[in-house]
Amino acid sequence: MKTGAARSRPTGASRLVAIWAERFRTPRDRVRWLLEFSVLVVERLSSRARTEYQWQATAFGRGHPVSGWRRELNQPITWEALAEQHRWLRSLLRELSRDESVDIELDHAPAYFLQRTRRGLHGAALTWERPWKDGFRLHTYESLLAEGQRLRFCERPLCRAAFLARRRQAYCTPRCSQAVRTQAYRTVHAERVRAARRAAYARKQRALLGSSNVRVGRVSRQNAAGIGNA
Numbered sequence: 001m002k003t004g005a006a007r008s009r010p011t012g013a014s015r016l017v018a019i020w021a022e023r024f025r026t027p028r029d030r031v032r033w034l035l036e037f038s039v040l041v042v043e044r045l046s047s048r049a050r051t052e053y054q055w056q057a058t059a060f061g062r063g064h065p066v067s068g069w070r071r072e073l074n075q076p077i078t079w080e081a082l083a084e085q086h087r088w089l090r091s092l093l094r095e096l097s098r099d100e101s102v103d104i105e106l107d108h109a110p111a112y113f114l115q116r117t118r119r120g121l122h123g124a125a126l127t128w129e130r131p132w133k134d135g136f137r138l139h140t141y142e143s144l145l146a147e148g149q150r151l152r153f154c155e156r157p158l159c160r161a162a163f164l165a166r167r168r169q170a171y172c173t174p175r176c177s178q179a180v181r182t183q184a185y186r187t188v189h190a191e192r193v194r195a196a197r198r199a200a201y202a203r204k205q206r207a208l209l210g211s212s213n214v215r216v217g218r219v220s221r222q223n224a225a226g227i228g229n230a
């Protein structure tokens, strides 16, 4: 661990390299970052946090350091550019949560490179040669697809938040799972309370009329009108 990293943040390309090492090592890390980013209330972020996200999103969109970029970069993408992709990501996840298919549009045709390495073929999209926005969308597509088995949407209807599931996890958090259980309990409980009330009412009527034949229930319109099937 580089403990001095927080004190003297590296700038430019080396900063992007550091971000990839810290945040984007695996597709799961990248999806985790995307989900965390998607739920941010961007208007409430401090300017420092904004800058941090601008750099992280720049790294995410540009791609992994070995994928061809080693050039100097002095500025991250603008806040406006980031806010636009933030809205795009949110609507993408919303559509997926409704089981709708989503088209991912790029401004430019993607290009890829392949390279022979000691560990076999290495390849990636050439996202330095394209607008950052295209790289952001392309890497969002690739990362979500890579974690497609684990990407789920909370089964609590009021929530529907995206999350990376462990095993058969159906709710995004223990909080949502508890809320659903409480709701189910209340529904069953309310039914029991109604049944108990009906029983108490029937007992009261029997006591009043001195009869054990009193039936308490809904009187059908026919019977109420006195034209029952006699």
Ligand SMILES: [Zn+2]
Pocket: 154, 155, 156, 159, 160, 161, 171, 172, 173, 176
């Ligand atoms: Zn939830």
